[in-house]
Amino acid sequence: MPPLLEVRNLKTHFFTRDGVVKAVDDVSFTIDKGETLGVVGESGSGKSITALSILRLIPTPPGKIVSGEIFFEGRDLLKLSDKEIRKIRGKEIAMIFQDPMTSLNPVLTIGRQLAEPLTTHLGLTNEQARKESEDLLKMVGIPNVADRLKSYPHHFSGGMRQRVMIAMALACRPKLIIADEPTTALDVTIQAQILELLNKLRLETGTAVMLITHALGVVAGMANRIHVMYGGHVMESATTEELFANPRLPYTMGLLKSIPRLDESRHDKLQPIKGSPPDLLEIGNSCPFVPRCDYAMDVCTKSFPTIRVVPTENTLGIYIPGKPGNQMVEVSEGEDYEQHLLACHAEVKMGDPATVDAGEIVA
Ligand SMILES: Nc1ncnc2c1ncn2[C@@H]1O[C@H](COP(=O)(O)OP(=O)(O)O)[C@@H](O)[C@H]1O
Ligand code: SF4
Ligand SMILES: [Mg+2]
Numbered sequence: 001m002p003p004l005l006e007v008r009n010l011k012t013h014f015f016t017r018d019g020v021v022k023a024v025d026d027v028s029f030t031i032d033k034g035e036t037l038g039v040v041g042e043s044g045s046g047k048s049i050t051a052l053s054i055l056r057l058i059p060t061p062p063g064k065i066v067s068g069e070i071f072f073e074g075r076d077l078l079k080l081s082d083k084e085i086r087k088i089r090g091k092e093i094a095m096i097f098q099d100p101m102t103s104l105n106p107v108l109t110i111g112r113q114l115a116e117p118l119t120t121h122l123g124l125t126n127e128q129a130r131k132e133s134e135d136l137l138k139m140v141g142i143p144n145v146a147d148r149l150k151s152y153p154h155h156f157s158g159g160m161r162q163r164v165m166i167a168m169a170l171a172c173r174p175k176l177i178i179a180d181e182p183t184t185a186l187d188v189t190i191q192a193q194i195l196e197l198l199n200k201l202r203l204e205t206g207t208a209v210m211l212i213t214h215a216l217g218v219v220a221g222m223a224n225r226i227h228v229m230y231g232g233h234v235m236e237s238a239t240t241e242e243l244f245a246n247p248r249l250p251y252t253m254g255l256l257k258s259i260p261r262l263d264e265s266r267h268d269k270l271q272p273i274k275g276s277p278p279d280l281l282e283i284g285n286s287c288p289f290v291p292r293c294d295y296a297m298d299v300c301t302k303s304f305p306t307i308r309v310v311p312t313e314n315t316l317g318i319y320i321p322g323k324p325g326n327q328m329v330e331v332s333e334g335e336d337y338e339q340h341l342l343a344c345h346a347e348v349k350m351g352d353p354a355t356v357d358a359g360e361i362v363a
Contacts, residue, residue: 038219231288
């Protein structure tokens, strides 16, 4: 079955006075019908700009989608007219943002705001829209719905507002919901409730979810597959199980070490990744993680590494063929250095010696 969404070689850049900020640089991925794709990365890695590019909501200027294709059910969204893309937004693809207060209109009742997409996109009458709004609020677990429809956003708590946002996103039964840090502003208990709700509704409605977060812990129980983003690139991509059991990229390993794990002893200290996210003006062709990577080599500064994609049964990593000076490296399970080589510089079959361009270690 063809994917629901296919993003190919997307580049979204910002043309600023200081230079070109390559916020999203050659990003490709797919989302299947009904699946949850987790997109994870530190702040500034290009997650939101990727999401906004899909819906063509990039502020222009200074932003511009400079190249790429975004197929949604076979149609390239980048080629649609403004009118056509407006029909897709909210109806076919809905978005939930981190802070509901920025998306809810403070001077309109929740009822008005919920009814709006129903009358505009689905052509319901006002009475039908009111009834449907009540059902939607019930669906996201809001009590006293008739009263609540007459309330204004500031009458709701943060968690309740996020529930309303989910109700609005579901209003037109979209095929894809893009949830951009939907729980970041909420406290931990409410976070868990909202994620549980999102997952339950996904299963009930069959909608696909692109779940964006800076916290790997958030996607762990939710996503089928995870993309790890950094410096405008997808750095690693794997099934959730594979990513947690077998991270290949030094950056992913760093992210994993920086989250609390219930399955590890309390003596293991959390380790934040040293350094700070890259200045996107200075990356050039280098791997953006070079200044922070313990395993960086010469080759990492010259070209962006080939990244791991979802592995096959026999293949753990990626191979850069035909490079002069290749060396044979024995692969032993569970050792960071070899794991890194697998991810960035070589394809290795389980238990085989690998051929890699080891180059010179620069960090
Ligand atoms: N309006 C803008 N002008 C210039 N650069 C921008 C603008 N919006 C975003 N960027 C750049 O894009 C990068 C990625 O942003 P974003 O996708 O919002 O990151 P995040 O992963 O935190 O969602 C930022 O680090 C920033 O450098
Ligand atoms: S080893 Fe090189 S390519 Fe791999 S993450 Fe480190 S700097 Fe990037
Ligand atoms: Mg963001």
